[in-house]
Each structure stands twice: as C-alpha cells, then as structure tokens.
Amino acid sequence: MNMELDRIRDAARVLKARIIRTPLVYSPTLSDLFGADVYLKLENLQKTGSFKVRGATYKILKNRDKLGPRGVVAASAGNHAQGVALAARQAGVPAVIVMPVWASITKQIATRNYGGDVILHGTSLSESLDKALELSREGRTFIHPFDDEDIMAGQGTVGLEILEDLPDPDLVLVPVGGGGLIGGIGTAIKALRPRTQVVGVEAAVCPSANEALRTGRLVAVGSAQSIADGIAVKRLGEKTFEVIRRRxxxxxxxxxxHIAEALLLLLERKKVLAEGAGAVPLGALLTGAVRCEKGRKVVLVVSGGNVDSPLLGRVLTKGLLKSGRLMRFTVQVDDVPGSLARLLGVVAAHGANVLHIYHDRNVPDLPLHVTRVELEVETRGFDHMEALTEALKTAGYQLVP
Incomplete structure (x- = not known):
C-alpha cells in the first residue's frame, strides 16, 4: 500500500467541491513552437489565483478538531496568505496572517477580503515567520507554507487531476520554491505512472533546490529580487527535500x-495571465534547459496568476523590448513648424505605431534652434526596427545615443 498516494487521494476527496478543478488545456501554439504536444495546467484559475489553497484547505479541514482554540496563523507575502485566509474562512475558524511590511497592498487587501486578520511585521519573510511562530504559542495552529505532509498531499491533487485528464504524459514541468507543489505532484505521478518524468524549475537567482541536490544536504542560498518572487525561497523544507530526492x-x-519572455508569451498568445512563478516551466522550454522530442506529451504547471499590475507593466515592457516589439530612440530636429510632422511621417511610412513622444527644448548642450525628440514606437520585430533605423538615417536624422 502506498501511504503517500493514499493521503493524496484522501485530500482529493476532502477538497472535492471545495476548490476548482482547474482545466488542462492543449496549446497548438506552444506545440508548434517546441515540436511536442504541450498542455497547460491552469492553476492560475484556482480560487485565490493559486494552487496554495489546496494544501491549506486540506490541512485545516483534516485537522479541524485539533486546531488551536484561537484558530490558525501563517506567514506569507502572497499566495499562501490568501490560501490560508480563504481555507480558514471556509472551515469557520479565525486566521491571522503575518505579512512583511513590504508586501504588496493588492495582496494585503486580497488576504483581508478572504477573511484573514493581517498583521504587518518584519522587513523580511523570516522576521514575519518568527512573529507567526510567536503567535502560535498563544493558542493558534501554525500552517507551514510547504514543509508539511498534509500541505504536500493537498498540492499533490494537481498531479491526480493531470493524470485523470491526460493518462500518459511524458514530461511534467513544475515550479519549485519550498518544494511543496512538486513534492505532491511528483509523489502522485510517480506512484501512478513511473515512466513520466517530473522536472522542477526554479529561478536562477535563488537555486535552493539545485544546491540541495548538488550537495546532498539542505543549504540556504542568497537571493536577488526575482520576477518569480513566489518561488524565491532560500531553503527547501526538510520533508520536501526528501520527497524531491525520491520523486x-x-x-x-x-x-x-526568459521568465519575462515566458510571461509575455503566455499572455499574448494564450491569453493566460501567469505570475512569474507560474511562467517558469515555459521559461525552461524557451531557454532549452528542457528539450522536447517530437510527439512527446508535455505538461506545464501554471501555478498561479497573482501578479501585481505595476510589476506586470514593467515585465511586459521588458519583454516587448527584448523581442524587438518596442523601440525607443532619440533624434534632434530643427525647432521650426513642421519638423515633428516630418519625423512622424517617416515613422508612419514604415508602419511603426507611436506610443509615446517627449519633446524637450531645454537640453543644456543644444543650440537654441534645435530640440530633442524621444519616441517610443511599437514595431514588429528586430528586422522592422533595423528598417526603421535605416529609413531615419536616410531621411537625415541622426539617432542620439
């Protein structure tokens, strides 16, 4: 008897009708791009916009009679906060969520709207965690974001659903942060279809899983800021590490x-809004870190879609610049009537779409009769950018560095 699989099946039973059974969608676009049959498991459509609600709901409901008299407490800057808040509300128990002071206002509001009592504490997630553990000693049950068998079992229901919809996948790509999601999915899939490869994907700026597997022990890694902040976890859990090594x-x-490129590709070509952590499986295909063979069935787990609007704007702009879809340039023109119109005429004649113009006469090193014009235009790619650049030079404009 496989006790781990039994726990995941029990989680599926408990979660039935309490969460959304998210779709597994075939993508003709990505399949053509990579030469394989590519499917997307859309956990960005889950309640709270993330898979996290699965584990939190199972943990709280399974242990409903064992919870502290004052409910539950958790520490999180985002998805786990919202998942625990909603799970606790559905179970009828109070929830305190400790968030670092820099947690986005959007996620603070969402957590409160799901019923959580939000406390802002700490300049790092570890400080928020210390505060949550302190509060747990006051009669609240601490809900760990990943290093817990029940949490992993709840997340493992994603793997069961994948196999129910696609019984014979060759490869499943899963984001890795603390390891709860891939631990659960890997356990479910390897128990039912051992031939399927389960590959984790993490942000290069925070490679805690790679370092643990390389050294054979848990290590804390440094972490720079990442678009995939949801998986920027500096150290795997002890329980999740053991499961990852086996499964x-x-x-x-x-x-x-490439995370930004993947996010943009999902949004533009599939109309799928993924957060950075949810886009990393596609990023692994774009970089060639994982290669697909023709005819293989590949599943990308889009783990969540909770991306802040300001960050989304920056990511999209960066992605457009990187792909040659956005061009910015500066030229100097005579400050006389018609000069700007002539410049825009060259841009229009070559099919570029003007997005922003900044017209500056007050540049210290410019003669009085000259003005500087900065333009941001939408282009079709690098060939189009090159053609527009040549047209501007032919028309007598010198692009300013």
Whole structure:
C-alpha cells in the first residue's frame, strides 16, 4: 500500500467541491513552437489565483478538531496568505496572517477580503515567520507554507487531476520554491505512472533546490529580487527535500529574461495571465534547459496568476523590448513648424505605431534652434526596427545615443 498516494487521494476527496478543478488545456501554439504536444495546467484559475489553497484547505479541514482554540496563523507575502485566509474562512475558524511590511497592498487587501486578520511585521519573510511562530504559542495552529505532509498531499491533487485528464504524459514541468507543489505532484505521478518524468524549475537567482541536490544536504542560498518572487525561497523544507530526492528526476533553472519572455508569451498568445512563478516551466522550454522530442506529451504547471499590475507593466515592457516589439530612440530636429510632422511621417511610412513622444527644448548642450525628440514606437520585430533605423538615417536624422 502506498501511504503517500493514499493521503493524496484522501485530500482529493476532502477538497472535492471545495476548490476548482482547474482545466488542462492543449496549446497548438506552444506545440508548434517546441515540436511536442504541450498542455497547460491552469492553476492560475484556482480560487485565490493559486494552487496554495489546496494544501491549506486540506490541512485545516483534516485537522479541524485539533486546531488551536484561537484558530490558525501563517506567514506569507502572497499566495499562501490568501490560501490560508480563504481555507480558514471556509472551515469557520479565525486566521491571522503575518505579512512583511513590504508586501504588496493588492495582496494585503486580497488576504483581508478572504477573511484573514493581517498583521504587518518584519522587513523580511523570516522576521514575519518568527512573529507567526510567536503567535502560535498563544493558542493558534501554525500552517507551514510547504514543509508539511498534509500541505504536500493537498498540492499533490494537481498531479491526480493531470493524470485523470491526460493518462500518459511524458514530461511534467513544475515550479519549485519550498518544494511543496512538486513534492505532491511528483509523489502522485510517480506512484501512478513511473515512466513520466517530473522536472522542477526554479529561478536562477535563488537555486535552493539545485544546491540541495548538488550537495546532498539542505543549504540556504542568497537571493536577488526575482520576477518569480513566489518561488524565491532560500531553503527547501526538510520533508520536501526528501520527497524531491525520491520523486523528482531533476531540477533546472531559468534566468529573469526568459521568465519575462515566458510571461509575455503566455499572455499574448494564450491569453493566460501567469505570475512569474507560474511562467517558469515555459521559461525552461524557451531557454532549452528542457528539450522536447517530437510527439512527446508535455505538461506545464501554471501555478498561479497573482501578479501585481505595476510589476506586470514593467515585465511586459521588458519583454516587448527584448523581442524587438518596442523601440525607443532619440533624434534632434530643427525647432521650426513642421519638423515633428516630418519625423512622424517617416515613422508612419514604415508602419511603426507611436506610443509615446517627449519633446524637450531645454537640453543644456543644444543650440537654441534645435530640440530633442524621444519616441517610443511599437514595431514588429528586430528586422522592422533595423528598417526603421535605416529609413531615419536616410531621411537625415541622426539617432542620439
């Protein structure tokens, strides 16, 4: 008897009708791009916008009679906070969520709206965690974000659903942060279809899983800011590490540029809004860190869609610049009537769409009769950018560095 699989099946029973059974969607676009049959498991459509509600709900409901007299407490800057808050409300128990002071206002509001009592404490997540553990000693049950068998079992229901919809996947790519999601999915899939490869994907700026697997022990890694902040976890959990060693074939990393590219590709071509952590499986295909063979069935787990609007704007702009879809340039023109119109005429004649113009006469080193014009235009790619640049030079404009 496989006790781990039994726990995941019990989680599926408990969670039935309490969460959304998210779709597994075939993508013709991505399949053509990578030469394999590519499917997306859309956990960004889950309640609270993330898979996290699965584990939190199972943990709280399974242990409803054992919870502290004052409910539950958790520490999180985002998805776990919202998952625990909603799970506690559905179970009818109070929840205190400790969030670092820099947690986004959007996520603070969402957590409160799901019923959580939000306390802002600490300049780091570890300080928020210390505060949550302190509060747990006052009669609240601490809900760990990943290093817990019940949490992993709840997340493992994602793996069961994948196999119910696609019984024979060859490869499943899963984001890795603390390891709860891939631990659960890997356990479910390897128990039911051992031939399927389960590959983890983490942000290159925070490679805690890679370092743990390389050294054979848990290590804390440094972490820079990442678009995939949801998986920027500096150290795996003890329980999740043991499961990953047994159930996961390998873990790869993706750099920030390819995470942004993946996010943009999902949004533009599939109309799927993914947060950075949810886009890393596609990023692994874009970098070539994971290669697909023709005819293989590949599942990308889009783990969540909770991306802040300001960050989304920056990511999209960076992605457009990187792909040659956005061009910015500066020229100097005579400050006489018609000069700007002539410049815009060259841009229009070559099919570029003007997005922003900044017209500056007050540049210290410019003659009085000259003005500087900065333009941001939408282009079709690098060939189009090159053609526009040549047209501007032919028309007599010198692009200013």
């Amino acid at each position: 996961v074939d390998r873990v790869v990393t993706v750099d920030e540029e």
